Amino acid sequence: MSGNPDLSRRQLFFTAAALVGGVGLAACQGVGPVAKPQGILQPGATTTVEGLLSRTPFYVAHRGSGDNWTEHSMESYAESVRLGVGALEVSVHATSDGVLVCHHDSTLKRLTGDPRKISQLTHADLAGLSLDARLWLGPASKPQTIPDLKDVLDRFAGTQVIFIEDKQGTNTEALLDLMEGYPNSTEHFIWKQSFRGAHTTTVQSRGYKVWGYFDADQAAQFAAIVPTLDLVGLPVDADDDLFRRLVGYGKPVMAWEVHTRSQRDRLSELGVRGMMCSNIPYVCRDKALHSADTFASGLRAAGDLPSDLEKGWGVQPIIDATAGSVTIKTPETSGYLLGSLCPIAETNYSLTVDLRWPVWLPKPQQYAAIAFGQLTDQSDAAATGYYLALQPDGQLGLFSGGPGMQGGTLLGSMQTENLQEQGWVSLTIFVNPEEIRIVRDSNPEWMLQIKNAADRGGYISLHKGYPEALPVQFRGITVAKVDGAA
Template identity: 35%
Template sequence: MPMPSGIATVALTGRYIRPDGTPLKGSVTIAAPSLLTLPGADTISAGSATVTLDSAGAFTLTLIATDNPGMQPTSWTYQVTEKFQDIASRTYAIQLPSTLPTVSIADIAPADPSTGQYILVPGPEGPAGKSILTGAGTPSPLLGANGDVYIDTTPGAVKMYGPKASGTWPSTGISLGGGGGLISSINGKTGTVVLSPADIGAEVAGAAATAKTEAVNAATAAIATAKTEAVASAATAAQATYLPRAIVPVTQLTAMSLFYIAHRGSGGEFPEHTLEAYESAVAAGARAIEVSVRLTADGVPVCIHDEALTRTTYATGDVSTWNYQALRHKVLTNGRQLLGQGRVDVPIPTLREVLDRFLGKVVIFLEPKSNPSVPVVQQLLTDFYPQAKDSVVWKNYYLATSFPWAKQNGFKTWAYVDAATTDAQMDALDQSLVDYWGVPTGMADARVQAVVARGKPVIAWEVHRRSERDRLASLGVKGMMCSELIYVRRTGPSRTSDDFATQIKAPGDLGTVNYDAMYALKFDDVGGSAYINSMSNRSVLLGSISNPTPPATYTIRFDMMYEGVPAATEHAGIAFGKASDDIYRFSQVNATGGYHIAIRGNGDMQMYTHAAGVTSGTQIAATSAAVTAPTVGGWMSFTVDVTPTTVTLTRTDLGTPVVISATNSTFRGGYVHLSTGSITSTSTKPHWRNVSITTP
């Protein structure tokens, strides 16, 4: 392709053959600086040009001249890279001024040394990109880059030219040998030289011997010093290269107006304090994780919250009674009980596994939970993680005695209090030891505000719901330590229908008691259905499919069945229309209002409003004639249609659908709950499946 007009060019030619005349096979690449601006031609050039040698080992390449007027940058050079089959490649610099329209690369390429033996001597690295070039005769003005040095190797007249400056070699070289050169005598003797032992350094008595000894000692000392400095330099380089650096330092995280921490690795969504939990939370975008540590009987720090194994594993006894290898191979976490039997149980990780995987990549709120684990964790950080202070927050109860160590070693500290902690107790703690205060989610508003008013960032734990986050943020809390981090951070539903068939709890599907398997959603082994195994007026928020800002018109569909036929007036169903994701409880005071649907044991269908702060609901629609009653294990199907002015419930599994409707626009929120209503026995508990929320 022709060069744009207004650009001066040079034709670079070349030919490469073997000593027997056979053409070489290979390529030549000519690379310019990353960007060349040629304003005279309204053109920018970038990159490199590569040409493959032809059958004669030759090439011709038209290139932009290196002295085009107005070009930026100026005084630059091409980098030539020669790559040949079976021959080592080489790279060198050339200039191509427009005064020479055609240039042979043989005239400007540097020559390789033809004689002599060379020993590589390690030394300090020279200036980047500078070269010592060799050849016979004066250097071509096209050879080399600014800063390069050229050695004319003509026998008997060795000269040095350079360094090259402003694209020009010096007109004369400095003689290095031959007549009148720098190397012109041996021990001050010229002409026919006869060397004595002293001339060649033979050992002589007296001062010469002393001088030799001193020289040897000085050389030995210099070598020792150089070795010490080299080791120190290598250690510093290795530390900078291999030790983890904080991608998001602690101070950057806590400077955010609102930040999130995965409580126990977001233990309401993943098996708490496991590598799976930490990996999943970080994969979902968590910038910080909370890590709890306890000590095995043989002194290995492992990540687990409780001392007793009963709650989070299938084993019994305390962590401190198990040797690590037994714990590793015999104890698995029981996340299946809280999060669904579709999960695979996993082992308890060591603290080193977690630190090696995540240190420097996220902020770690680290808490040794047992007294014996404190010095072990401190020593581990000191010995193996000297940069941990950049991305680790030392976390503990405000009365813990480990804060002085943390501050002396450069760590930020988080001291958490409880509802009974007084201002006097907080004042008694040296304020220089606390960087962040921690408050429980359930602490009264006025008390949270009082802690915030102390002027240090406040972090609340454990945050399960968006409504909890919103309340705490309004009180001035900056950090949210979330057990449902994925759900709380999302602003919309993750799907439009349930995924009960996976038998894995979705983020945001929450029971009425946190971290308690008794109140969590359970999954049937067949049929893709779910149930609640506690009948004391419980519910489960379906946060995964609830839309916080629903459209004006939408439809809820669900199937429901009873294991056994409940009493005629007992009922279960769903709650919907809530503007907040706070807990729903039938026949109890709720923080926010919504609608409740009751499907009774005799088949009656009723619809209620349930206002905030009121115990009982108000009926707004009900069936007026007998409806087919539920049967044992018989699935019933329903739709709920919500418009700006009406709410309509339809039972659709009957030959003739049964419909009840109310003109009511009181509640138009998007949160939906499954509710056990007034069912009193697990033997008649309801099951749900095929729950979806769609728009027309």
């Protein structure tokens, strides 16, 4: 069977490569073996600063693990602790009448729609507002209240480590006084601040450790500032050499925001010890959480993530609980990692995906794709996987990639029936160690069988392969063990 000349192999390769952000492991020169996360989550355990820093790696729930629950809400903190995370990151602002509350942004616009600053509002004003993360987490995510810092500390300061940051920079004394009201407070608080923070000496004089974080363009400040800090940090997207330089100072290095397992593994290989993690249920485990999609819940499952995370909440595909589906409709080519189903551990398995274009069919050269067999959940894992692309004329093509290649290699294709507007198509992929078999709509006449054993990674993703906002919808995604040969 021959390939379709309308489907650019290079285009397909780079579309699949748009999977969730990360940096290639091939470029890493590790300082030691990657520490896997078994035993990291310890439900019910009390964690101290000393105990936390004795772990490699150690995990902190960034904003309470904002990929999974509404950030900086009591729910996010409580759910992270319920899972067994040892440390929480808490950002703090003061209202106009001096009440300390938990929130990251200086304004309330992103999470409540109110554009005013917290510093302009009274505590009573905040009581009428709700945190709404449905755009990011899914339509079933429930609105949350903005918690008072004291309520959060009353609940967690005795059992967890709290990384606490004064986002306004004007509440140092009030925060330190509040912290000291808790038993053994220096065992449960770490002060978080930008490396420019002016309070290092004051905080350390009262017995607390200070974590100072740098941006990727601030390496010139390392020599002067790092010796004054107890822990140091960089953003995840800082390059490998920058992390190595910071690790070389001998202080515990932390990175933020860690969303994926491949980010965790890359950072561990570079000597980073602390993971400021937004995706605790997924990153802290190495097993699949589900065997079928959970779109009908109306919530994004832990591990499912859009490509181009740096573009913010607007790139999250639309979850429809009634239809039990997810729809990708960003104006760029984009992908959606199904990390909740990964890694697929079975040697012989089937992967079933239903898809359709719910408005109208795309142009003949355009397509949707299912990527599978990827070694990791990082973006350039596309070079190690397979991509099953479907065009509106019914053409199916299976492509593979390879490290360093400039495009995918067509392994085989077949012509099936033209797609119908708004009509669903079911694709089932059977994988065993020697071959891959693809069937459309359970029709044995539409079967593509290919002998290929090159890539058997455990990660899968969905893709929209064209730079237009025409939506493509997916549902019914299941992974099942198959006995014997596929």
